[in-house]
Amino acid sequence: xxxxxPGDALVTLDAVNKHYGPLHVLKDINLNVRKGEVVxxxxxxxxxxxxxxxxxxxxxxIDDGVIRIDGKELPExxxxxxxxxxxxxxxxxSFNLFAHKTILENVTLGPIKVKxxxxxxxxxxxxxxxxxxxxxxxxxKLPAQLSGGQQQRVAIAxxxxxxxxxxxxxxxxxxxxxEMINEVLDVMIQLAKEGMTMIVVTHEMGFxxxxxxxxxxxxxxxIVEDSTPxxxxxxxxxxxxxxxxxxxxxx
Amino acid sequence: xxxxxxxxPLYWNGFLRTLFLSTVSGVIALFVGTLLAAARVSPVxxxxxxxxxxxxxxxxxxxxxxxFFAAIVLPRLGVKFEQFEVAAIIALSAYTAAFIAEAVRSxxxxxPVGQAEAARSIGMNFGQVLSLIILPQALRxxxxxxxxxxxxxxxxSSVAGAFFVLELFGYGRQLANANGDQVLAVLLGVAFFYLxxxxxxxxxASTVERKVAIAR
Numbered sequence: 001x002x003x004x005x006p007g008d009a010l011v012t013l014d015a016v017n018k019h020y021g022p023l024h025v026l027k028d029i030n031l032n033v034r035k036g037e038v039v040x041x042x043x044x045x046x047x048x049x050x051x052x053x054x055x056x057x058x059x060x061x062i063d064d065g066v067i068r069i070d071g072k073e074l075p076e077x078x079x080x081x082x083x084x085x086x087x088x089x090x091x092x093x094s095f096n097l098f099a100h101k102t103i104l105e106n107v108t109l110g111p112i113k114v115k116x117x118x119x120x121x122x123x124x125x126x127x128x129x130x131x132x133x134x135x136x137x138x139x140x141k142l143p144a145q146l147s148g149g150q151q152q153r154v155a156i157a158x159x160x161x162x163x164x165x166x167x168x169x170x171x172x173x174x175x176x177x178x179e180m181i182n183e184v185l186d187v188m189i190q191l192a193k194e195g196m197t198m199i200v201v202t203h204e205m206g207f208x209x210x211x212x213x214x215x216x217x218x219x220x221x222x223i224v225e226d227s228t229p230x231x232x233x234x235x236x237x238x239x240x241x242x243x244x245x246x247x248x249x250x251x
Numbered sequence: 252x253x254x255x256x257x258x259x260p261l262y263w264n265g266f267l268r269t270l271f272l273s274t275v276s277g278v279i280a281l282f283v284g285t286l287l288a289a290a291r292v293s294p295v296x297x298x299x300x301x302x303x304x305x306x307x308x309x310x311x312x313x314x315x316x317x318x319f320f321a322a323i324v325l326p327r328l329g330v331k332f333e334q335f336e337v338a339a340i341i342a343l344s345a346y347t348a349a350f351i352a353e354a355v356r357s358x359x360x361x362x363p364v365g366q367a368e369a370a371r372s373i374g375m376n377f378g379q380v381l382s383l384i385i386l387p388q389a390l391r392x393x394x395x396x397x398x399x400x401x402x403x404x405x406x407x408s409s410v411a412g413a414f415f416v417l418e419l420f421g422y423g424r425q426l427a428n429a430n431g432d433q434v435l436a437v438l439l440g441v442a443f444f445y446l447x448x449x450x451x452x453x454x455x456a457s458t459v460e461r462k463v464a465i466a467r
Contacts, residue, residue, distance in 0.1 A: 059368055077294060079376060086374025096369035100388050110373035113383060155369075162373055 009068075010035045010166055010197050011056060016065030018051060025051050026062065027221040033166070038198045040208040040229070043218035044244060049201045052218070053170045056199065057088040070165055086114050089159030089167040093174050095151040097143035097158070103130065104139040107158045115162070122161075129157040133187050149180030153187055166197040173204055205248065209233065217241050254433045255440040258426055265422035266444045272336070272418055273405045273448065276343035280404065281397070283344065284351025289381055291356050302352065309349035314410055317342040322414050339411035347404045354396045358389030391463040398456035402449045409445075419444055 011033040018026040025048045033039050041049045054060040056067060058074050058081060067074045069088060075081045097106050107126035111117040117125070130136045133153040135146070143151055152172055159167060169188065173181045185207050192198055192211040200207070208215055208229050215232040217225040219240045225232060236242050255262065290302035309317065321342035322335060332338060362385050370380040390397075412421030423441035427434045 057372055059372065082371070082374050082376045084374075085372055088372070090369070090372035092365060092369065094363075094365050096363075096365035098366060098369070098384055100391070109383065110375070113379055114374040158369075158373065 008035055009033070010037075010070055011199065012066075012068045013052075013056075014066040014068070016052075016055065016062050016067060018048075018055065018060065018062045025221050026055065029065070029223060031216065031223065031226075033197060033199060035165075035197055036195045037214065038192045038196075038200065038212050039214045039216055040212040041199065041201045041216045041218060042203065042205075042208065042244075043224075047218040048221040049218045050170050053168050053199060053201045056168055057085050057090055059090075082114070086110070086162050087165045089162060089164035091152070091155050091159055091167065091169045091172045093171040095143070095148070095155045095175070097151055097154055099143055101142075102139065103135065103141055103143065103146070103154050106143065106154060107161045110158065110162050126157070126161055129160055130154070133157045134183070147180060148176045149183045152176065152180075152184045156184075156187055156191070160191075166199065167191070169198065169200040169202065171201050171203070173202065205233070217244070219244070252436050254426065254430050254436050258440075261422050261426065262419075262440055262444055265417065265419035265441075266447065268416075268418040269405065269408055269420075269444070270448060272339060272343065272408045272411060272416070273401070276340050276347060276408070277401050277404055279340070279344035280347035280351050283348040285355055285386070287348060287352035288355035288359060289386075291352065292359055292381075294377060306349045306352050309346055310353065314342070314346050314407055315413075317346045318410055318414055321345070335414055335416050336411075339408070339414060339416045343404060343408055343411070346407070347400060350400045350403070351397060354393045354400060355386075355389060357396075358391075358393035359385055361392050362388045394463060395456045395460045398452055398459070402452050405448050405452070406445065 009032050011031070013029050013031040016026055016029040017024070027048075029052060031039075031052075041052065043049050051060055055062050056069070058067075058077075069084060072084065075084060097103075098109065101109060104123065104126055107129060108119070108122040111122040111125065112119055127136060127139065130139055133156055135150050135153050135157070138146055138150060138154070143154070146154065156167075156172075172188070173184050176184065181204070185204060188198070188200070188207065189211045200212070202208070212229045215225070215227060215229050216223055217232065217236075217238075217240070224238045224240050225236065227237075232241070233245070236245055287302045287305060290298040291306070293299060318339070321338040325338065325341070326332075366384055366388065367380050370384040375383065408418060409420035411418055412424060415421075419441055423437055426437045426440075430437060
């Protein structure tokens, strides 16, 4: 897709390892994501791609290696970590909207409580974001009253409200009915076009083709391939990737 | 039944004392219990250990031991109070707080873990995650069990009667001693006034349960 001048490294993973008991879920992961880059992470389930995504804002701890965001190493639990997380937007598979708050409050809570933005300003910004993702009408409702696709778009707005440097998407469309997937992907494609740095764990090959600069293929906790979408889809090098792609295409 | 009519002011007085004891102890226990529950889920191991030990000890020993401790041991340790009523409030709230902590903790566990993850991922610290996201949702699910604990507290407050605190049960005992031929009526009167507090609480519990359920 668009050939952007690659910016400075924004997210770097350096020899990252993680175990769940005897299971080695992340094996010596090295990854660089530059400013404005959209990286899609794909791979069979259990390949560690979600763990990788969650490790980047330390929802999962790592055993060794270094993760840096904008040059700063991920801090231990505490104030510093909270501050850094505010710079990293996260969108979950199961939306995770705050169930007891309205749609508007879901979006304004972070800016007001974490960044100290005045309520009037936060409301105004939040409405603009909700309009942008196409759910402005739903502002006074509770999350349970919205469809899955609408909830996920609110979740994206909630993350954007913190003005993050990078957005992480952990299988954002996997819990959605087929007819709702596109409304979420459209928002994500728009975001990519605007130059947002994104790391997207997904099974949506269409999104990878349309919006990604790079495709990272993971299997068994390792990064097996790291190439452009075109190269990956037309000419995968590893047998693991060929196998994975052939299974996708037969359905 | 004459004994009840004749001593209505005494009953009423006892009723008010019981209401007072229960309300003050209940409010303190709710506050302390919530703090204990927060400590139980905090990332600080020492807080978790303290909270667990407190809850397990208080919850698994008889209330009378808490009373003896508050009324006899605390004064020896230099904690002086003018009235036994203060000791009763300390004992009742310390004991009830343990049960409230357990109820709130189970409520916290009932909130999906994704709620906390989403809150952390927008940069909230532990206190904010707990007070803005987890507890408001947890408390709604635990209101009915909390009210049940408060009902138990109202009944438990009668133990104070044995420690020279004049409340409903204490007055009832006086009346029963003075009217040996009408003990049954006296006790029925006492029971009635307890029901006057506990039945409305029970109705409140079921009403609230229907109202505050969170749709997911």
